[in-house]
Amino acid sequence: MAGMTSAVPPPNAPRPARPACDHCLALAADSRRREPHARLALKHTAPLVSRSAAGVPFSMLTFTCRECGTVWRLYDRANELFVSWVPECPLAPRGPAAPGGVADRIK
Numbered sequence: 278m279a280g281m282t283s284a285v286p287p288p289n290a291p292r293p294a295r296p297a298c299d300h301c302l303a304l305a306a307d308s309r310r311r312e313p314h315a316r317l318a319l320k321h322t323a324p325l326v327s328r329s330a331a332g333v334p335f336s337m338l339t340f341t342c343r344e345c346g347t348v349w350r351l352y353d354r355a356n357e358l359f360v361s362w363v364p365e366c367p368l369a370p371r372g373p374a375a376p377g378g379v380a381d382r383i384k
């Protein structure tokens with residue numbers, strides 16, 4: 278009989294490092310631009326306003342990527358021309374360079 282289902286890993290298996298989508302990888306490569314990419318959703322409407330250890334005021338906005346789930350923080354310091362995008366966790370690029378995991382199961 279045809280139509281046997283092949284073995285599929287359970288969807289809720291833990292994935293320690295989710296591969297970042299192309300939008301997030303591009304943002305990581307150009308982290309000083311002001312524009313969020315198209316998949317980012319703002320988590321809080323009001324920016325967190327604070328002051329760095331050196332006394333420089335800055336604001337921070339938190340975004341979540343709707344495609345890969347990466348959480349980004351956008352820091353905007355008062356006297357700086359550029360902003361900085363900082364991912365909450367290090368991005369995991371896709372491809373053969375990914376450390377550990379799935380490749381070990383392939384014979």
Ligand SMILES: [Zn+2]
Pocket residue numbers: 297298299300301302316342343344345346347
């Ligand atoms: Zn993403």
